[in-house]
Each structure stands twice: as structure tokens, then as C-alpha cells.
Amino acid sequence: MKRSLKRLSILSLCVTLMLFIPFAGAAAAPTLTQSIGIGLFGASGLNTYLQAGTGTVPWTLLAAIDLVETGTAANPDAARLEAIKSKLSGSSARERISGYSDNPIFISMVENRMYSLSRIDLIMLDYSRVFPLASSAAYYYTDDYGAARDFGGERTHEGIDIICDKGTPVRSVCNGTVTKKGWLTLGGWRIGVEDENGVYYYYAHLSQYGAFEVGDTVRAGDILGYSGSTGYGPEGTDTVMIPHLHFGMYENDVAFNPYVFLRQWEVTVQPPAIVYNSRDEQLRKADTEGLRECGTPDRGVEA
Numbered sequence: 001m002k003r004s005l006k007r008l009s010i011l012s013l014c015v016t017l018m019l020f021i022p023f024a025g026a027a028a029a030p031t032l033t034q035s036i037g038i039g040l041f042g043a044s045g046l047n048t049y050l051q052a053g054t055g056t057v058p059w060t061l062l063a064a065i066d067l068v069e070t071g072t073a074a075n076p077d078a079a080r081l082e083a084i085k086s087k088l089s090g091s092s093a094r095e096r097i098s099g100y101s102d103n104p105i106f107i108s109m110v111e112n113r114m115y116s117l118s119r120i121d122l123i124m125l126d127y128s129r130v131f132p133l134a135s136s137a138a139y140y141y142t143d144d145y146g147a148a149r150d151f152g153g154e155r156t157h158e159g160i161d162i163i164c165d166k167g168t169p170v171r172s173v174c175n176g177t178v179t180k181k182g183w184l185t186l187g188g189w190r191i192g193v194e195d196e197n198g199v200y201y202y203y204a205h206l207s208q209y210g211a212f213e214v215g216d217t218v219r220a221g222d223i224l225g226y227s228g229s230t231g232y233g234p235e236g237t238d239t240v241m242i243p244h245l246h247f248g249m250y251e252n253d254v255a256f257n258p259y260v261f262l263r264q265w266e267v268t269v270q271p272p273a274i275v276y277n278s279r280d281e282q283l284r285k286a287d288t289e290g291l292r293e294c295g296t297p298d299r300g301v302e303a
Contacts, residue, residue, distance in 0.1 A: 038120055038199070039254040042074035043146045046120070047260050049073070052081040057088050060121065061096065064113030068106065123197060124264050129174050130220050131265045132162065132203065132247055133227075139164040145257040151186065151232055158255035159202065159248030160262060166243035168227040170203055172218045173265060181214050187246065188231025188238075191224050202248035205231050205241070 038046070049066075053059025062081050067073045088096040097110050123129075133139050140163045147157040172193050179200070180192030187204035191212070194200050207228025212218055232240045249258040 037254070037256075038123075038249075038251050039256040040073050041256065043257050045074050045076055046257070048076045048078060049081070050260060052076075052078060052085065054085070057085050057096070058093075060114045060117040061088070061093055061110075063117055064110045065097075065100065067113055068109045119197065123195075123199065124261055126174075128220050129265050130171055131262065132171050132173050132245060133164060133168055134171065137164055137168050139168070141262070143257070143259040145259055159204075159246050160258055162227075162245045162247060162262075163242065164227050164244060166207055166226075166228050168243075168245070169223050170206065170225050170227055170245055172220055172222045172224050173201060175219050176201070176217075178212050178214050178216045178218060178224075181209070181212075183235045184231065185233065186231055189225070189228070190231075193218055193224070198251065200250040200253075202246070202250065204246040204248070205229055205244060207238075207243075 041049070049059040049063045052062050062084055063073055063076070065084055066076055066081065084100075087100050090096040090099050093114065094107075094111070097107050101107065141160055144157055144161055145159065149155050149157050174193070174195045176193040176195040178191060179194045180190065180202075182190070184190050184204070187202075189206040189209065190202065190204040191206065191209065192200055192202050203224055205228055206225040207230065209225040210223040212222070212224060218224070227243055227245045228238065229241050229243045230236075230238050247258060247262065249256055249261065
């Protein structure tokens with residue numbers, strides 16, 4: 001009897017492994033219980049998934065399947081996502097996943113991933129969030145996340161520079177708590193807010209602060225300070241760069257690209273009264289004054 005039970009246990013283990021092996025080829029593949037971090041998508045992965053998603057096949061489903069099968073979400077292949085999408089049919093997520101694969105472990109893993117990814121949707125599609133500058137402000141920005149920077153050593157740009165006039169009010173994009181405030185060599189006068197999800201929002205190069213101190217609770221739209229050109233030197237350094245807001249987002253002290261989030265929050269309010277047609281328009285004044293545009297800080301110097 002004991003031998004029969006032992007054989008049955010071994011057989012069950014073998015069947016389980018056979019089911020799991022096709023989707024665990026990469027040693028670095030995340031486990032079922034590992035949470036999905038926004039930083040997992042690298043500089044542009046999230047945007048690729050968002051563009052591939054549709055009303056019937058949400059990006060979360062495509063990303064979940066891709067992640068389970070490949071073990072990474074940093075560099076998704078657009079053609080591969082289209083191929084996955086062509087195989088998904090049904091009126092519910094479970095039907096689509098089951099039609100794609102009848103492997104129960106695969107189905108469970110994909111559903112778990114989708115649940116984790118829904119947290120990102122909450123951050124991006126939460127209409128209580130606002131763009132960091134008011135709709136009446138004049139500003140310009142592009143996706144310059146990851147651009148090379150050399151002040152303080154070779155590094156990459158861990159945020160988005162929103163070019164605007166000095167003194168433009170800077171708003172908290174979300175409800176949260178002020179966790180950082182003060183001078184940084186790279187960031188100048190900066191302030192940081194952490195939301196209920198543990199995501200950290202970083203506002204740098206300010207000319208002035210608002211009324212909030214570390215520990216204070218803020219709501220989306222509250223004025224945290226005013227844009228400027230401080231930083232890249234000892235406390236008080238100003239005018240080394242043109243006025244702008246450096247906006248960064250971090251999860252577990254790891255930066256991720258906030259561009260897709262900014263674009264989403266921008267359309268939840270009326271468009272700005274003035275938007276520069278090109279960066280050259282905003283740089284013109286700086287060029288005549290001999291100023292240069294500089295990079296912005298990573299969060300590592302805050303520790």
C-alpha cells in the first residue's frame with residue numbers, strides 16, 4: 001500500500017512538471033506569487049503593450065501571456081503580440097485564455113499576471129490623477145527617458161523634462177504623502193510624494209516650495225512648488241539649466257518611464273492654452289542667454 005501511494009505521488013509530480021516545463025524554460029521567469037512591478041517593463045515595454053491592446057483584447061491579457069511565455073516584459077515584440085492577439089477569441093478573459101491554451105497551470109499563471117497588472121491600470125486610468133502642470137500653463141515635453149547624462153558621472157535620464165516658464169505651479173499628480181523635501185546636488189530643490197500603492201513621484205529643479213512639509217498629506221492638484229532651474233551644484237545653484245520640471249516615478253527605488261502616464265493624465269483635463277510646437281521655441285530664450293539644458297537626477301542620491 002505504501003509503495004502504491006509513493007508511486008502515485010511520483011506520478012502526480014511528473015505530470016505537474018510536464019505541464020509546467022513549456023512555460024518555465026527561462027530560469028529567471030517570475031513565480032506565481034511574485035508581484036508585477038512597473039519597472040519590469042523597462043523604458044518602452046509598457047507603451048508597446050498599450051499600443052497592442054484593444055477593447056476586446058486588453059493590454060493586460062497580452063502582457064500576461066507574453067510574460068508567462070518569455071519571462072520578460074522589458075522588450076516585447078510587436079509582431080509577436082499581434083500573433084498572440086489573433087489566437088484569442090471568446091467573450092471573457094477566461095474563454096480567451098482557455099482558447100489559447102488548455103494547460104491549467106498556464107491559465108492560472110496568466111490570470112494571476114492579469115490581476116497583478118490591473119494595479120498599473122488603476123494608476124494610469126485613475127481619473128482623480130492630474131497632469132503636474134495646470135491646463136493653462138505653457139509647456140512642452142517629449143519622451144526623453146533614458147537619454148544620456150554626464151553631470152556627476154555617466155548615467156541615464158530617469159524621468160521626463162517638462163519645459164515650462166520659471167514659476168509655473170507644480171501640482172501633485174495624486175493623493176499621497178510628502179516623503180522627501182530639500183536640496184539635492186543634481187535635483188536642486190526637490191519634493192517627493194508617495195501614493196497609496198507605494199509609487200514615488202519626484203519633482204525636481206523647483207524655484208520655490210508650496211506649503212507642504214515631509215509627513216503632510218496631499219491631494220491630486222495641490223501645489224507642491226513652482227518650476228525653476230535649480231540644481232547641478234551646491235545648495236542655491238540656479239540658472240545652470242533652462243527652467244523646467246523634472247518629473248520622475250519610482251517603484252521600490254527603481255525608476256520607470258512616466259511618459260505613458262503623463263500622456264494619459266494630460267487628456268483627462270482640458271488641453272493647455274499654449275503648447276509649444278517644438279522644443280526650439282522654448283529653448284530660444286535660453287540660447288540667447290547662453291544657458292544650456294542639463295539632465296536631471298536619479299533618485300539614488302537621495303538616500
